[in-house]
Amino acid sequence: MGTDAIRVADHVRAHAAATPDAVALIFEGRETSYGALDAQASRVANGLIAAGYGVGDRIAYLGKNRDDYFGLWLGAVKAGLVMAPVNWRLAPPEVAYILADARPRLIVVEPEFLDRVTDSAATILLADQGAGHPLFADWRDAQDAADPRRDVGYDDAVLMLYTSGTTGNPKGAMLSNRSLLGLRASVPSAELPEWYRWTAQDVSLIAMPIFHISGSGWGLWTLQHGATGVVVREFDPTRVLDLLVTFRITKIMLVPTALRILCDHPQAADTDFSFLKTICYGGSAIPLDLLRQAIAVIGCGFAQMYGMTETAGTIIGLPPQDHDPQGSERMRGIGVPLPGVRVRIANEAGETLPAGEIGEIMVASQACMIGYFDRPDDTAQALDAEGWLRTGDAGRMDADGYLYLADRIKDMIITGGENVYPAEVENALYSHPAVADVAVIGVPDAKWGEAVKAIVVPVEGETPDPAALIAWARERIAAYKAPKTVEFRSDLPRNPSGKILRRLLRDDYR
Known part of the structure; x- marks a missing residue:
């Protein structure tokens, strides 16, 4: 696929043209249609271009989940820039390190985190009302709404997510249009696992933090398919339960800890979950007692998703049919590779090991990152010339192709x-x-x-x-x-x- 392939902003452009009034995002009582989202992105793009920002420059967002983030990201994409969301939970020195490393030209920040970017040379816009800097929404809405279409190529970066390393210094994993879209684009929808498919009728809950691939990636999947995303500022079980019922959410992504909090909530036992199709979870395996509890309380399908920032999220999945409340060998694993993903187990010399033997999990797919920003040596260590990515996880593969983690090579x-x-x-x-x-x-x-x-x-x-x-x-x-x-x-x-x-x-x- 070349530069004429469908890129990140093209999906929203297409939905805005075909179904402009369809709801793209819902956030704290505010609904944004696909037509409005596309126009917001174009305004952002024109503002970035007018300010003299060049192709490949970075912009940053420091704040909790909000609908405006997706318009900002799509606007950066339309202008050929790279979005770098920053983890608001980090300590000030850690935020300072990331901003110094990413060197963003523009930072959109929520006022409560403004004190963490005072040393930055970037232009600062506030995501909410505050003092000392212009409001992002005012700046955006003052720009022209014509689409500049300055998108970069299919293999160029559009998102940079910082991931910690064994040295303690986070690295910016650069994800391209291909990284974010190529895996799905290369496989017909009918060949995808059912739990992994989306339709325009789906309603998703965007509850995981957008500075993680589980937040930005999940939001992109929603918009890619013309579905509706309900954005949650941060996870709160009472709020989540209310939103699930109010908007009849069909898909949700959580970590097991959040799922347990949800199931333990007193309101959960009286909630009608019949509209919920699938709960996808990641970050760690689901304890058997939690699976039993979740099946009893919620009753939908469960799918474990294994991936990492460097793979743009999910590349291996344990499907609902393998979630046995009685326990099984497969419940101890992380599942099977998604269509289009190649996995092998390698020894220290890089040689492929036979089924059952433990080694490092190596993956190759269109979802793999371009590399680490400004770190060619780290990139070369993680990605070989043939496109195989070292995950840093030790594991084994059984004769049926199911993968099992044995340990974390990096002690994570x-x-x-x-x-x-x-x-x-x-x-x-x-x-x-x-x-x-x-x-x-x-x-x-x-x-x-x-x-x-x-x-x-x-x-x-x-x-x-x-x-x-x-x-x-x-x-x-x-x-x-x-x-x-x-x-x-x-x-x-x-x-x-x-x-x-x-x-x-x-x-x-x-």
């Missing part, structure tokens, strides 16, 4: 659906004067799936307070990354080369 912790890398937390704690050595692991947690735990070797003669260490970390990294608990030891297990053996530490808690 998934807590409440958020990825936390031990090195980030360890770096924050190492700077404390009373910490001589530290290892961070994930330990089982009934609510969050995993909780961050720090195992600290104090400086000789020091007796640091666990609460003080946690507070120290929260000042330097996002609150969800900070340890929930701290344990003290006299030393940490290491291999002959000095590397901490986190697996041995995890075994103490499993």
Whole structure:
């Protein structure tokens, strides 16, 4: 496919032409039709072009979920720019690092996060009423509504999502039109798994944060198919239950932690969920007791989605028919590759291993990222010349093609659906004067799936307070990354080369 292939903004253009009055987005009482969304995007694009922003420049959004984000993103696409949403949950130093790395020309920010972008050289617009900067909506609506059609090519970046690395410094994964659209475009709809198909009659809940692929990608799937997306500023179970019923939502994407909160809500038992077709979940496997509870309370189909930022989201899925409330071997896995996705298990030399043997999960598909922004060495390490992406997850494949995770090569912790890398937390704690050595692991947690735990070797003669260490970390990294608990030891297990053996530490808690 070349530059004439259907690109991200083309879908909304087409729906605006065919069904201009159809509702694209609903947000806190405000409805936006496809015609209006397309016009908003064109106005944004013309404003960016008039300001002198060039093809490939970045713009950023720092705030919670809102409908305006999608008009802003589509406008950037129409002007040939790249959207970079920033995680509002990060600590100020982390936000500053990302903005310095991305070098956006324009930042749209919600007023409550404005103090985190004061050092930026970018033009700043406020997403809501506030002081000191122009309002985004006023700026947008003052622009011309003619579509400039300055979209970049099919293989050029349109979205950049920051993902943490083992070094603690996040990297901007660049996703192209092909990354976001190519997988579906290459396979007829009838050949897609039923749970993975969409129609214009679907109503989706966009509840996952838009700085994740689970938020931006889910929203794009909605708009791509001419469906209606109900945007939730942030997950709240009471609000979500009300919206599910009010708008008869058919598709929802959640992490297991959010699903448990939803099922435990007193209102859930009296809610009619008959209109809900599928709950897609990701971030971690669903515990068997939660599946049983969700089937009893909600009663729809459940599909596990495995993917990563670098694969533009879902590439492997465990379909509803494999969700057995009695438990099964397949329930322990992540499912089978989607049509158009190739998966192999490789050893350290990159050689493909036979069924049943554990190695690194390697994937190849049109969904893979272009690479990491301004990081050619990291890109080369993640993507080989043949397009195979290293996931960093260890796993095995059975004779039927089902995949099972064995471990996380990068020691990543998934807590409440958020990825936390031990090195980030360890770096924050190492700077404390009373910490001589530290290892961070994930330990089982009934609510969050995993909780961050720090195992600290104090400086000789020091007796640091666990609460003080946690507070120290929260000042330097996002609150969800900070340890929930701290344990003290006299030393940490290491291999002959000095590397901490986190697996041995995890075994103490499993």
